[in-house]
Amino acid sequence: MNINNLNTYPTNQLSKQKFSCRCGETHEISSNIAFDDVENTIEHYIEKIVPPLSLISILYDLSSRQKYERTIDKKLGNFGFRVNPQVCKQGEKIAQKISEDTRLILGVGNHRHLNEVKQLAFLLNLPYALVPTCPSSHLQSLIPSYQKSDQGCIEIFKSPPPNLLLCENDWKGNTPQAGSYFSLISAKLVSLFDYQASASLNGEKFCFEIFDQALSIIDESIEQTLGATNQFELERILKENLVRYGALCQLKGNTRLALGAETLAAKIFSSLTYYNGDNIGENEFLFARILMRLYLNYLENKTEFFTPPPSNNKRVQLISKYFKIPEQIALKNIRPVPNAHKESLSSYKLKIHRDELFALATEFDSKLTLAYSALKKLYLDEGYSFTNYLGKNEATISVALAPDFMQKFTLLSFMKDRGLLEGMLNDS
Numbered sequence: 357m358n359i360n361n362l363n364t365y366p367t368n369q370l371s372k373q374k375f376s377c378r379c380g381e382t383h384e385i386s387s388n389i390a391f392d393d394v395e396n397t398i399e400h401y402i403e404k405i406v407p408p409l410s411l412i413s414i415l416y417d418l419s420s421r422q423k424y425e426r427t428i429d430k431k432l433g434n435f436g437f438r439v440n441p442q443v444c445k446q447g448e449k450i451a452q453k454i455s456e457d458t459r460l461i462l463g464v465g466n467h468r469h470l471n472e473v474k475q476l477a478f479l480l481n482l483p484y485a486l487v488p489t490c491p492s493s494h495l496q497s498l499i500p501s502y503q504k505s506d507q508g509c510i511e512i513f514k515s516p517p518p519n520l521l522l523c524e525n526d527w528k529g530n531t532p533q534a535g536s537y538f539s540l541i542s543a544k545l546v547s548l549f550d551y552q553a554s555a556s557l558n559g560e561k562f563c564f565e566i567f568d569q570a571l572s573i574i575d576e577s578i579e580q581t582l583g584a585t586n587q588f589e590l591e592r593i594l595k596e597n598l599v600r601y602g603a604l605c606q607l608k609g610n611t612r613l614a615l616g617a618e619t620l621a622a623k624i625f626s627s628l629t630y631y632n633g634d635n636i637g638e639n640e641f642l643f644a645r646i647l648m649r650l651y652l653n654y655l656e657n658k659t660e661f662f663t664p665p666p667s668n669n670k671r672v673q674l675i676s677k678y679f680k681i682p683e684q685i686a687l688k689n690i691r692p693v694p695n696a697h698k699e700s701l702s703s704y705k706l707k708i709h710r711d712e713l714f715a716l717a718t719e720f721d722s723k724l725t726l727a728y729s730a731l732k733k734l735y736l737d738e739g740y741s742f743t744n745y746l747g748k749n750e751a752t753i754s755v756a757l758a759p760d761f762m763q764k765f766t767l768l769s770f771m772k773d774r775g776l777l778e779g780m781l782n783d784s
């Protein structure tokens with residue numbers, strides 16, 4: 357099995373894919389991914405996971421319940437499954453909605469909702485199927501992790517992938533979604549850059565084929581968006597591209613390709629501003645541009661300045677203030693500075709790899725600029741205005757605090773450890 361076969365996605369058949377990679381690992385997609393008419397075909401897919409008469413707990417979020425009102429559960433019921441459909445409001449303890457004899461959890465909804473479904477399925481050790489209804493839930497569903505917000509602070513846990521991801525083949529939302537799909541995809545240039553930086557500076561195992569494939573999905577998406585004439589067709593293509601990207605995340609087996617500095621900064625930003633809108637992709641994209649510029653400026657400057665180590669006090673105060681949590685809890689979120697040996701090793705490696713990383717940042721920065729024109733064109737075509745929601749102050753703090761919430765090595769965390777982000781905290 358070759359990774360290029362991913363190009364044949366989407367498929368209407370249940371498909372598990374496994375391949376032995378040149379990096380020495382065997383990569384595997386264990387989720388079954390299908391694009392189809394959800395209402396008409398769901399029983400066909402569910403039947404492959406659990407036999408008839410099994411009890412299925414269906415957890416809808418509020419708006420997906422309206423869309424699928426009495427269709428999915430009715431269909432499954434007619435087909436001989438026992439169903440327990442529930443509407444879950446945001447922030448509700450959905451665990452209470454699960455009957456004890458549940459054999460499958462079916463989650464239908466947005467990314468926040470599906471994240472909770474994932475967490476619940478993991479804790480109860482039950483198979484689960486997801487029907488994503490917003491752009492970011494398409495990507496997030498396939499990443500083998502879920503996020504938990506503990507009093508505003510973000511933690512990421514590993515979880516098994518869904519048994520089934522069933523995407524609506526012909527979904528027409530109320531507002532054009534192509535822009536969201538596109539910005540979510542192209543923002544991942546930062547995650548990819550950090551993957552390369554981590555391989556160079558931190559010795560993380562690098563899978564060239566996965567990196568290459570991920571990059572070509574982004575390149576294709578930019579090209580397809582710039583040349584698009586049919587918005588509905590483009591929306592379909594971009595959705596498939598995003599799911600293909602999600603499939604690559606699952607092949608990679610961790611959050612490296614998708615939950616990068618751009619995502620964390622955007623998440624912190626929405627916590628700081630209590631902004632709960634659905635244009636997460638847009639914010640991620642804007643942060644991706646900011647971060648790539650920051651990386652570029654840092655790498656361009658060849659003299660390493662001696663800076664005092666980062667002031668964790670200031671960080672603790674800010675996290676405590678903005679997330680409204682006690683300082684002891686905020687302190688738990690501060691990523692420790694790596695030990696001196698590891699630190700000097702990475703600094704030494706930066707000397708060697710600086711030019712190569714600078715070239716990559718330059719390349720990715722121009723891709724992001726191209727993506728920005730594509731996005732503007734897209735919004736213009738859709739008669740939709742591109743809104744910049746980022747206030748400068750909150751955006752700066754979000755970038756400076758992002759490394760405290762990241763588990764993986766990024767150039768941003770490397771910069772933080774050198775005290776280079778302190779100025780961004782002090783300005784606030």
Ligand SMILES: [Zn+2]
Binds near residue numbers: 377380383564565566
């Ligand atoms: Zn590999």
